[in-house]
Amino acid sequence: MEVEVKQGKLVGIKEKSVLNGYEYYSFLGIPYAQPPIDDLRFRPPVPIDKWNGVYEAKKEPAPCYQYDIMNNNELVGSEDCLYLNVFTPAAPSDIKVPKAVMVFIHGGGFLFGSSSPMTYSADYLMNYDVVLVTVNYRLHALGFLNMGIEDCPGNCGLKDQMTAFQWIKENIRQFGGDPGNVTIFGESAGASSVHWHMLSPLSKGLFEKAILQSGVTSCAWSFSSNPIENGFRLGRYLGFEEKDPKMLIEFLKKQPVKNILDATTKMYKDTLNELFGIAAAIPFAPSVETIKENAFITDVPENLCKNIPPVPTIAGINDKEGRLIFLSLMEKIVQIQADLTPVIKNNFQFKDSQLREVVNEVKKYYFANGGSISATFSALTDLYTDIYFRKFHPTIDYIANSNAPLYVYQFSFNGDLNPTKRLMLQPFKYLFAEGASHADELAYLFYPKSLPDPKFGKCETKVIENMCTLWTNFAKTGNPNGETISIEWKPYTSEKSCYLQIKDDLKLIQGSLLEKGSTFWKKIEEKYK
Structure with missing residues (x-):
């Protein structure tokens, strides 16, 4: 099944639901932003360019780089990971009335997880006449390091999600979805992410409804109150002792991605062993941005929540x-x-x-x-x-x-x-x-x-x-x-x-x-x- 989005043509696959054999269509591993590598590491996502030919959307994308705790802590993924999956209950060309869209954000403590259909299969929901989208976003330091400078403003993982929402608004009609009827939902860190989008002016107009499963911004694990301190701590784990944030980011951009992940993981485990608390141990999570232009989070959650816009929830x-x-x-x-x-x-x-x-x-x-x-x-x-x-x-x-x-x-x-x-x-x-x-x-x-x-x-x-x-x-x-x-x-x-x-x-x-x-x-x- 072939569809054409603003970036070009792509082709998906037909699947069957495990429950009753209901046939639906999957479009897997669609890029929504440029690979956040090299000079784009720690920077906000850049929308994807157009591609030539027909994009084969038939294989699930690699997860964002992580240790998979559900698979013996195996090292998996890629730094090139900003992809999403679209599932539609019928051939898009046969859908005459656009269907409600549900966009799922996975959990994992901002440390692990992915949009993989092995975990988030569409087999159930396709029986209920909606279009489903699942999204990858950057994790741990790659997604949430915040040094308060242009090269590392913070909250890149949330901005990845927002960029995916923008892609969905532009393209979901091509899959039979209604861009004016989008519900974002998530679990744990994914739910607190959804709540952050409800609070951020940058996400206004990108969705109409929200579902929060086991997570809000006021949960202790959903917010980092000392991101710059954690950034310098990461540097020390890697042998960097200076106190200049620009020098730190230049140093980290030259590091192999595995070194950054290993240092982040060690920070987490050391703090977990010392404090016996998940929340205190998560070193990189959403945080207030000091660069106010295009900031996603401008204040602590307690203050932002008091003025939350009305969103059916x-x-x-x-x-x-x-x-x-x-x-x-x-x-x-x-x-x-x-x-x-x-x-x-x-x-x-x-x-x-x-x-x-x-x-x-x-x-x-x-x-x-x-x-x-x-x-x-x-x-x-x-x-x-x-x-x-x-x-x-x-x-x-x-x-x-x-x-x-x-x-x-x-x-x-x-x-x-x-x-x-x-x-x-x-x-x-x-x-x-x-x-x-x-x-x-x-x-x-x-x-x-x-x-x-x-x-x-x-x-x-x-x-x-x-x-x-x-x-x-x-x-x-x-x-x-x-x-x-x-x-x-x-x-x-x-x-x-x-x-x-x-x-x-x-x-x-x-x-x-x-x-x-x-x-x-x-x-x-x-x-x-």
């Missing part, structure tokens, strides 16, 4: 988010339980003189059920869920107060497709008695080709139907409800909070997500402020 979390977070620290589990001080110190602004009392109160609250293995893991799951996701509520209140419709959910289905459960079940089977870990909901929106022997039971199939129907209804109309949905999902307001609980059935719950943990931490912070 779905936002939610999984009930056991913290399980995956602390599983990455399993080898430190005894040490963490023995002394929670590093966890608390590096995620909150308590005075050193207050830490002992705060830690004692935290232990009493979270570890009240004793010290058995299952009780300890449950307590640490709740603690890390609250630490890394409890700021969800004040942030979504700002969205609700913008007068845009807001739908809030909690995903808590414990099914046989849950990726964390399937990949870690054998060594830690006792952890998965209930609930959904961070990222588990993704397997019910995207067919997980990389998951060994995916199991589609009756309940799993129903959850897929519900998730895909809710998400695509919202993308089409701004309202997730419809005839095939068994319950009315009412909008959330700051005065009357409610959320949709998504399990093997749907249930509307009155009240706030993370209400219990949020109340505890609010009291603690007020007591020790």
Whole structure:
């Protein structure tokens, strides 16, 4: 199947859905910006030039350079990685009425991940009459180093995404998509990226709706408050001792890309081992830009969120988010339980003189059920869920107060497709008695080709139907409800909070997500402020 975009002609492939054999079309590895190499390293993306001949969009693009934690930390990818994939439910020439467009931004802590169909297959969503786009963007220091100079202004990964959105606006009609009905959605770092686009004036007009899955800008891991310090720290890891940002960038541009990745990874691991906290360990994340012209982020998230433009939004979390977070620290589990001080110190602004009392109160609250293995893991799951996701509520209140419709959910289905459960079940089977870990909901929106022997039971199939129907209804109309949905999902307001609980059935719950943990931490912070 051949289409013609502004940059030239390209040809894709026909595929079949694993669910029911539904045929759809994939256009893989389409370049949307010039390769960010050589002098373009650390600089904002430059739109792609026209190409000659017919571009073969039949092979998934290389991920942006990274260590793949899902594949034994294998070194994968390329610095030339600014590509996207387009999936359409019919031959574009046969689509007479343009379809709603959904653009997905992957997660991975700004350190890893990609748009790969092995993880984000379109097999489910193509049954729901939308056009889907998945996007690669630069990661770690290559995407988020910010030295406050023209050669390295910061937030290149977010600007990559924005450039992809611009390409989509210009070209998606050629694939049967409606450029005036675009929903951007993402998970974890991808969700906080979507939230940054909602806040940035540079992305205005590039999308109409947003879906935030387990991430907002106010999550501690979504923002770097000391980017220049981290930049010089990166330099020291590579033997650069000067304090001139221009000299540092010239030095880094001459470094092999593997050296930069290795130094970034070592920075992450060293801090993680010292602080026992994911957020504090992420060295390169979105940050405020000091060069104000064409700046993507101009202020801290707390200030920007207060004036968020009205954008219809779905936002939610999984009930056991913290399980995956602390599983990455399993080898430190005894040490963490023995002394929670590093966890608390590096995620909150308590005075050193207050830490002992705060830690004692935290232990009493979270570890009240004793010290058995299952009780300890449950307590640490709740603690890390609250630490890394409890700021969800004040942030979504700002969205609700913008007068845009807001739908809030909690995903808590414990099914046989849950990726964390399937990949870690054998060594830690006792952890998965209930609930959904961070990222588990993704397997019910995207067919997980990389998951060994995916199991589609009756309940799993129903959850897929519900998730895909809710998400695509919202993308089409701004309202997730419809005839095939068994319950009315009412909008959330700051005065009357409610959320949709998504399990093997749907249930509307009155009240706030993370209400219990949020109340505890609010009291603690007020007591020790």
